[in-house]
Amino acid sequence: MKRTLLLIAVATILAATLPALQAQDQTPAKWSPPRTPDGHPDMQGMWARRGAAMAEANAPKSPLSEFGATGQPYPTVFNTGVSTPQAAAALTNRPSGIIEPANRVLPWRPEADAARREFLSHMIPPASLKYVEASARCVPPGLLGGDDRHPYQIVQRPGSFVLMYEYNHVTRVIHTDGRLHVGPNIRLYMGDSIGRWEGDTLVVDTTNFNDKTSFSQTIPYHSEALHTVERFTMVDPNIIDYQLTIEDPKLFTAPIRIAGTFAAAAKGSELMEFACAEGSQTLPNIFGFGLFPEQ
Amino acid sequence: MRTKLWVIAAAAGLLAIAVPAVAHHSFAAEFDADRPITVKGTVTKMDWVNPHSWIYIDVKDPSGKVVNWRFEMGPPNALLRMGWRKDSIPAGTPVEIQGYRAKTGEPVANAKQVKLPDGRELFSGGSAPTLPVAPESKQ
Numbered sequence: 001m002k003r004t005l006l007l008i009a010v011a012t013i014l015a016a017t018l019p020a021l022q023a024q025d026q027t028p029a030k031w032s033p034p035r036t037p038d039g040h041p042d043m044q045g046m047w048a049r050r051g052a053a054m055a056e057a058n059a060p061k062s063p064l065s066e067f068g069a070t071g072q073p074y075p076t077v078f079n080t081g082v083s084t085p086q087a088a089a090a091l092t093n094r095p096s097g098i099i100e101p102a103n104r105v106l107p108w109r110p111e112a113d114a115a116r117r118e119f120l121s122h123m124i125p126p127a128s129l130k131y132v133e134a135s136a137r138c139v140p141p142g143l144l145g146g147d148d149r150h151p152y153q154i155v156q157r158p159g160s161f162v163l164m165y166e167y168n169h170v171t172r173v174i175h176t177d178g179r180l181h182v183g184p185n186i187r188l189y190m191g192d193s194i195g196r197w198e199g200d201t202l203v204v205d206t207t208n209f210n211d212k213t214s215f216s217q218t219i220p221y222h223s224e225a226l227h228t229v230e231r232f233t234m235v236d237p238n239i240i241d242y243q244l245t246i247e248d249p250k251l252f253t254a255p256i257r258i259a260g261t262f263a264a265a266a267k268g269s270e271l272m273e274f275a276c277a278e279g280s281q282t283l284p285n286i287f288g289f290g291l292f293p294e295q
Numbered sequence: 296m297r298t299k300l301w302v303i304a305a306a307a308g309l310l311a312i313a314v315p316a317v318a319h320h321s322f323a324a325e326f327d328a329d330r331p332i333t334v335k336g337t338v339t340k341m342d343w344v345n346p347h348s349w350i351y352i353d354v355k356d357p358s359g360k361v362v363n364w365r366f367e368m369g370p371p372n373a374l375l376r377m378g379w380r381k382d383s384i385p386a387g388t389p390v391e392i393q394g395y396r397a398k399t400g401e402p403v404a405n406a407k408q409v410k411l412p413d414g415r416e417l418f419s420g421g422s423a424p425t426l427p428v429a430p431e432s433k434q
Binding site: 063065281 | 320323324326342345346347348349367369370372373398399401
């Protein structure tokens with residue numbers, strides 16, 4: 001009898017405690033990132049970027065992304081392979097691509113939309129060098145025109161946050177020392193980036209772009225009026241949440257927001273040498289070797 | 296070693312993520328999807344270079360003349376994660392490569408798959424279709 005009472009008592013206590021335990025499980029303590037000596041989140045290391053792309057709905061057919069007589073776009077079939085299985089799992093259900101406007105139909109100015117459609121129609125075969133896509137000419141990638149099969153490395157110092165790309169050896173030194181943007185006559189492929197910390201989020205404001213980089217295979221350029229704001233927030237050891245707001249008033253009537261992820265790269269990943277012209281050989285493959293007398 | 300290579304290749308396949316991947320450049324600008332090609336030959340060298348690795352092979356044409364073909368492949372970091380190693384295919388290795396010819400008509404192509412003498416097939420990591428497509432892939 002005593003034993004039965006004891007069991008009932010234990011069961012009652014358990015029943016009373018369980019809901020509390022479950023409630024506790026549903027509200028886990030906020031994860032706190034490791035910190036650099038100056039107190040900011042330490043995001044240093046190797047990363048693979050995923051999802052940050054300007055994949056618009058109702059995009060015009062781009063000759064660049066067609067594959068064969070069937071007219072089907074060629075599938076994006078290979079993985080960059082630089083993220084870890086843990087990071088790949090964590091990427092499930094992460095926001096990705098254009099998140100504003102929600103329907104991914106971009107707020108084009110009609111004349112700008114018509115101009116880019118006209119431009120696209122000259123790209124294959126390219127009417128001149130200007131119509132060869134920027135990446136094939138080894139132009140720096142801008143913020144979206146790179147190739148995410150290549151890893152990234154983050155290095156932080158007091159006063160700067162450095163984002164190094166394997167792709168085209170781009171190094172973006174994002175100044176966090178309070179300086180202002182360079183003067184308006186200076187135009188840069190990767191723009192001029194100024195960062196500031198809002199709590200644990202690095203907010204990067206970039207201006208002074210030139211108009212020589214592309215957004216995607218259907219948006220082959222932007223204007224010098226481009227202004228971007230990026231937000232980097234480390235949400236767990238394997239994930240940096242990446243948000244990008246794009247304003248280009250010469251192309252679009254409203255800002256566009258893009259979401260992506262920097263996922264921890266596989267252990268042992270490192271940036272490798274990138275010899276774009278030598279490794280790509282796209283121009284001779286398009287125009288023939290006659291263009292290059294030495295060959 | 297063989298098992299390990301396959302496991303790595305399979306893992307790379309499983310990791311294929313159904314978000315838009317951004318390739319270095321358009322396949323269609325350079326290569327002709329309507330001209331698939333399969334060649335057998337002997338590896339003369341492999342360049343591990345970004346943005347594309349290149350594999351060179353000597354191929355005998357029907358008249359017996361040897362032509363050196365080169366095939367574009369994926370970036371070294373991608374090949375490495377797909378199971379390739381620098382010594383995977385040393386010079387002298389007989390291989391069979393499937394791919395797509397360059398539009399110029401030169402002996403240049405985009406590799407899709409490389410078959411080794413022991414029957415192993417390695418995906419090229421290039422910009423041509425290789426793995427059985429992203430839509431069904433889960434992260």
